[in-house]
Amino acid sequence: MATQHSRSAARIMMAPAVTLLLGWMLVPLIATLYLSFRDYRPMRGGDLGFAGLENYTRFIGSSSFWPSILTTLIIVGGVLAITIVFGVLLALLLDRPMWGQGVVRILVIAPFFVMPTVSALVWKNMFMDPTNGLLAHLWRFFGADPVVWMSEQSLLSIIIIVSWQWLPFATLILLTAIQSLDGEQLEASEMDGAPTLARFWYIILPHLSRAITIVLLIQTIFLLSIFAEIFVTTGGAFGTKTLTYLIFQRISESQAVGLGSAGGVYAIILANIVAIFLMRIVGKNLD
């Protein structure tokens, strides 16, 4: 029913929102791009003029660059794998009728409401502390030497902490997906002679594929930029320096805003590569 008139009216009405959104995205993007071509050091003389591509070559030439990309990918990949596998299992569990379902569901969602800084500190000091942490006590109970999590298993520690935070999100989305599965399909497969595992593999998992892709996409976007968890635990030491953290160090510790901005542009590129890669998978799943 869209007449010429109503269409142009719609355009005018959408204009403020579109402009605002564009500004919201464009201003920081342009500022980053601009700064990445300047030699800008706030505490050491301010803007020292045009730098050409030097920031870019220096950032990529630093010995920390490639390891930081690798660390980023390992953390993102690890967290995705853990949250999706356990998310599916938890969702299956929560889908079953059980006593106290409402309370259990709220408890499962709870970690999502805890601020990343707080949860990372809780994990670091209460669970993973090598002398007083619960895990240390557990290890000692079984007669093993406690793991010095933050230095010996630093990457794993961060993956565990971040997974704990994102598991509720994955579980929640996967749970709603499981609940939307037609019960008759499961009954039909039961009559067709499919045992439990086959039912999961051939009926439930394909039904979940869409939800899994969505979890994958949304989480990746957020996981590429995790920061607080690293900041309050290892501070980027012991091989936990992600690209985001490296940029942070360049800007705040080395006071090289131009260099950091160039890193920001690389981060945008990395995010896009990952996104294109994911979209390929998603495209196959969403037809």
Next chain:
Amino acid sequence: MGRITLDKVTKRFGDVEVIPPLDLTIEDGEFVVFVGPSGCGKSTLLRLIAGLEDVSGGQIRIDGQDATELPPAKRGLAMVFQSYALYPHMTVRKNIAFPLKMAKMDQAEIDKRVNNAASVLNLTNYLDRRPGQLSGGQRQRVAIGRSIVREPAAFLFDEPLSNLDAALRVGMRLEISELHKRLETTMIYVTHDQVEAMTMADKIVVLQAGVIEQVGSPLELYKSPKNKFVAGFIGSPKMNFIEGQEAAKYDAHTIGIRPEHLAASATEGAWKGTVGVSEHLGSDTFLYVHDTGLGEALTVRVSGEFNLRHGDTVYLTPEADKIHRFNAEGLSI
């Protein structure tokens, strides 16, 4: 083989007894239709036979073997669901092949059977499509295909045609009857539809609140219903019931007369009334006659056209030998 015996089968959901102890025998190769009002337990009974629900008491035997505790897959039955329950992410071929794959049959045999079923059901051209790309009738055929490849002892259908439009329903009805004639396998079929029940069944089971009211061939139920409920349920339009003085003339508490056994005339007859709505179907005309002094409006079925108008006076005469008589408990006398 597919002889199914229910022996004092009971089903309770919590405190509610949906099916009180029930006995029923379904012979091998029979086409049995369960009918009854909504909520009377038809689907529940079917699901008990399928093994999708556990019985609360009693025994289910398939070919003489106790199957009460067997899981659905081990009973050798196939079920076609009302919603078809096709697997949306698999092609038609994979859908049909799924039960065979689960039975770990070898691929050559699977292909042979799937192609065979597809040609029987006119699905050969659609084998590589997904269920989402099929029409309702085609989906229904895929669901049937998926159930026939296993060569089950019996087929269970739960209102399989209720999602289809009228024309397609007639077509599929014929196809299922045709399939039954060819396979000669036991079929149990749940429906709301009078016509489906009457035309397809070897044996109709009329249920009310989980209780079997009568079992018999369609014509048996039509001609000699055991009670008022069956009389009113089988036949369309519904049988007319008359109580009081008029019934007492026939030594009964209630008499029943089917609309097609009432003769209508503009000039003379046993009962006088006024024409209400008349429905013209072309082949027949249904008259709703009011103010007869016999209680509720009477329905009359007249062959062909009938040209009395709304408000005209009409005289009705029942065919004496077609009157059904019921006692105060509603049982036939």
